[in-house]
Amino acid sequence: MTMIKIENHLGAIEISQNYFAKLVGHAASECFGVSGMVFSTPSQGIRSVLSQKDVPDKGVHVRVGGGSLYIDLHIAVTYGVNIAAIVKSIVNKVRYTVEEATGFEVSRVNVFVDAMKTL
16 A cells, blocks of 8 residues: 655654545545546556456646645546636635644645536
């Protein structure tokens, strides 16, 4: 199991990648206009096929650098909604949720709209 590790003046904090991916994915999925998460890497798709269920990190990729987090989200949106407004909402909600739940500073949230779905 991979861990996300941040070091500060008090010591090191480690959070499992699965917990973090579920936290971020849930926050993004709750935003209006998001119809789901999309696989961000081929390995996520392969793991999903092999396990015959969704992987917890579907559409979420987290990197750590310089004591800060960089989050990439791959989403599908509902046809006819304002994509710029949705992305702004996702960035704010994910940043707030992660910083409140973990205390980690989120430097950047990149949102990639990979699909559009009709109702």
